[in-house]
Amino acid sequence: MGAAKSSCQGFLHYAFDYETPKTLVVPSIAAGVVFRFTQLLILLYLVGYVCIVQKAYQDTDSVVSTVTTKVKGYAVIKGSANTSSPQFRDVADYVIPPQGDKSFFVVTNMIVTTNQKVSHCPEIPKPSTLCNQDSQCTTGLEDLRGNGVRTGRCVNYSDTVQTCQVLSWCPLEEDTGPNKEALIDAAENFTLLIKNSVTYPKFNFHRRNIMPHINSSYLKTCVFNSSTDPHCPIFRLKQIVSDAGEEFQVMAVEGGVLGILIDWTCDLDLWASQCLPKYSFRRLDDNNKSRVLAPGYNFRFAKYYKSPEGTESRTLIKAYGIRFEVIVFGTAGKFSMLPTLVNLGSTLTFLSLVPTVSDWFLLTFTKKRDFYSKHKTTHLRDEDEEDEDENKQSVKKKVFLLFFRLVCYLIFIVPDSFFFCRCPWAPAMELNRIDSK
């Protein structure tokens, strides 16, 4: 009973007696200044860099977005205006796909092959298709760089040239490259309306690029301009291309890919009302023609027709043009407990290194370092026992020490460990002094 009571009391003592380090107050202005100044530096880092520059007290979320687009405009195809059959094109003809996705293609140039039917015709002349006799045309050869399946016959392509006959959509497309000048040059005046709605799911924050405070009469007439009308959602294609550092009429010839980047990076703590889209434009494909495979941007599509007799024909269109991609990105930040505490904790760690630095300064650079060291550090002396040990276990111990000398060297070549070797020179000196007594 007495033992139980005593052990319980012992436990209580253990659990609630408070153990605190003994300290020494040194009236050294120099050490004090070093101490406070290092503290100040770290606090400035905390406030200035961590809080203000990096906003490390914020949790972040990535944008989830939806985009719809609408192109307006029409054009008469170049060279056809004064002919008897002018070719007129509007939105339904030149925007592919038509449904207003975030990625769409505007035709600016094309090669049209009309009235193609599946039948037999001579290949386009090139080294691998030229022939003099049927035996040079292997039947059924499917050369994927050719235009069709060879029938095994060598036929006249023109009066002077013979090529292998193929099964294909005939007549074959004569692809001599795009027109030197874009056929639908008026496309530069087309306008583009972008409707973009974004969400930051983590913060339940929704916003649209057409802001409620913008009145609708302004919206009906405005055109985007990065300096004067930065929040107008209506863009002129020519402006977009020139803002990306390209020239529309040059880009229109072979086509390309153009990114319309909408940046929704926002700070939702104080300035949620200032969370506005920032538009920028960049050409996304490689326009260095000399080194790229298949420069520009083009694809083939067909319109299918049926004659009254039921035979199918198609009009093949190789369309060159500009693909516009609306790319929405951004991160929003908002105050959150966890990142704040993690970053605060990390900074406080550096504050806890301040005494180490100050101690090192105190015991190395102050005039009265020996006086301070004497009061701060107590050296236990147990030389008698050590001597005995050394006599008894000398061999054992020497091996032991050799091993740990290696370990020690390893520690000291890592520079970060520097601060954890408290007052490196002073105590060593002290030690030597004691040892040499």
Add this chain to the structure above:
Amino acid sequence: MGAAKSSCQGFLHYAFDYETPKTLVVPSIAAGVVFRFTQLLILLYLVGYVCIVQKAYQDTDSVVSTVTTKVKGYAVIKGSANTSSPQFRDVADYVIPPQGDKSFFVVTNMIVTTNQKVSHCPEIPKPSTLCNQDSQCTTGLEDLRGNGVRTGRCVNYSDTVQTCQVLSWCPLEEDTGPNKEALIDAAENFTLLIKNSVTYPKFNFHRRNIMPHINSSYLKTCVFNSSTDPHCPIFRLKQIVSDAGEEFQVMAVEGGVLGILIDWTCDLDLWASQCLPKYSFRRLDDNNKSRVLAPGYNFRFAKYYKSPEGTESRTLIKAYGIRFEVIVFGTAGKFSMLPTLVNLGSTLTFLSLVPTVSDWFLLTFTKKRDFYSKHKTTHLRDEDEEDEDENKQSVKKKVFLLFFRLVCYLIFIVPDSFFFCRCPWAPAMELNRIDSK
């Protein structure tokens, strides 16, 4: 030789002598309680908030996903059912694009202009197109808000109205706005099958929204319902729209954009089998008609035909309808060493502040604070030397002190530095007492 040995021994002493703070055990229950209680608070924060609420021991990854959709259903266009030529539409007619992408459009209303040919016709009457004589119609004017290129002639639009003639696809579309009631009102009964497969690449975790444990006979008959059938991948369009807080027949008139959000947020540590999709629905475009430009959602597309003589005509369709967007998002978390240690380290930092708080309590609020302070803190006295210094360097030192008083004030206005000024009042009092001796 002896010196080398001695320096080596000195180094060994330096490297392996262990320096430890001297401590004082104070039998103060109050201080002990403060110490343990503060520790407890921080541990509760670590366990409760960091581990359980924020799951800060997890590494996270964003979802990579693939979606295919399939709409089923057919409809007879309103008003045509009892006529001699009823108009019937099925999936291939009203879903654009047809290939089952994650974003697709269902036509619910439309304005059809048949048999358009490129030719000359009078403009639709509006203030800018009305005319009395040819001189009012500038030849070649390309007003992008008009419908075509002016020929310079003023012609009869009707018996009473004259407008400028344009080159365009004629007859022009008479866009008097969508029908007041959706033409394809049966679209509300169409069903939508969503197949969604997700991957968290960092954790090599794959999953599909059609779970293996769901049997196929259920799948053939079920319809999604957020409360009774939350994992059925087949949706009724009407249900989707009403779950988003809208009415189908109202939305169908002018069209809109509807988001089907699939949330795959998962904890992959314990409950990987519970990683299930959560569906929600939200209208993504602005439905406040009064303030938006071009409310609803519509686009124009054309079907092209060729007459036996080779002239091209088209049927232009201005399609109103609902664009459905399947948006997949989510983050998965899984235990990882690094975030665990970073967050643990940050919390431990706060634990290392506990002694500071307890010391302050001990030396400020306990009855025997002077008694404890006397044993804990030793004040070095070197007043004699200080006095001498003061006489010699008084001017120098005063300037020095003035400067650092400023620095000191700066430190003290930053509240975080509070805890790092150990036992602020007690020692100062002590000091004064010693000084005034």
Add this chain to the structure above:
Amino acid sequence: MGAAKSSCQGFLHYAFDYETPKTLVVPSIAAGVVFRFTQLLILLYLVGYVCIVQKAYQDTDSVVSTVTTKVKGYAVIKGSANTSSPQFRDVADYVIPPQGDKSFFVVTNMIVTTNQKVSHCPEIPKPSTLCNQDSQCTTGLEDLRGNGVRTGRCVNYSDTVQTCQVLSWCPLEEDTGPNKEALIDAAENFTLLIKNSVTYPKFNFHRRNIMPHINSSYLKTCVFNSSTDPHCPIFRLKQIVSDAGEEFQVMAVEGGVLGILIDWTCDLDLWASQCLPKYSFRRLDDNNKSRVLAPGYNFRFAKYYKSPEGTESRTLIKAYGIRFEVIVFGTAGKFSMLPTLVNLGSTLTFLSLVPTVSDWFLLTFTKKRDFYSKHKTTHLRDEDEEDEDENKQSVKKKVFLLFFRLVCYLIFIVPDSFFFCRCPWAPAMELNRIDSK
């Protein structure tokens, strides 16, 4: 004046007197080794795991990317090659959509229903459509699993079978499942060119998958092979499918979804030039036919024709095929101050725990632990006052202690708190000894 001067001096003393812990240097090789070895372990963790493995000194950003694709090749439909009307198909016919998006569909099999017109025809026989008399066919019933709106008449489907008549696109599609062998089996030889341009906006880093150092003559002839040509941007469809662990001709029958994953994970510190795309391939849909709803991948689309008299007809195509999805993902890391300091701070925290561990070792396991403990720890004795307290406040205090014993137990069951109970056994023993005096 004197008071002001004295208070100011007191403040200066307070602000700049430097308080430092008193320490004891213990010549214990064992404790020193434990101390240095624990430090070494933590430093190895810092350098090895945090820096090298996790690259925790880096800030990260997610990839923003743009993809264009181009398929090449042609095919003769199986079985039609030797007939009078061979069916030939090229890119414009079998790639949907045609515009080279990051997601595209290649038709490999199909069911074609030609010359459909909106009219009346008997339903496809199945249990719910069979009938003997008109009364079994409810007029206007819109069974969404049927093919059209019932007219209320029961008509001959064949000589022996009668079904309900419906209003629909007639003749109805006879969907008896896809051909057992893919019709466009030559699709396996088609080639695919992928152009991919990526951006890490945070680091202003741009790159393309067609690297500038790759010469264009190589690009014109190369074909991707994961081991021999890992950076060739031209892929053979058969190779893609087989790299994903599937067989092309099997997958081509019912279709499927195939992911082309491009991984741009990069370290932008030292090896920005080594930031290259890594291609991998994976089937994205569920190919376990037994358990999935609607296995494979197919959709219906139509081509519309008009007779000279103006009646519209369509060719309905149920297309089976492989949808390819180019999925670009990746994270780039680059040195940044904030994560470096956060992670360094967290690790330093663990270093600051080293003395706790060493103290515990010193006062528990060394031979001379009592000797060291005596010099390290001073126990304040105020038993006289305590006894008095106990007599006076015994009841109050007992309740108080009981409560905190509970709290104490709570602390000790959390294992992390272990290290913060400094030298648990030794001081307790000491205490008991003192108490029992």
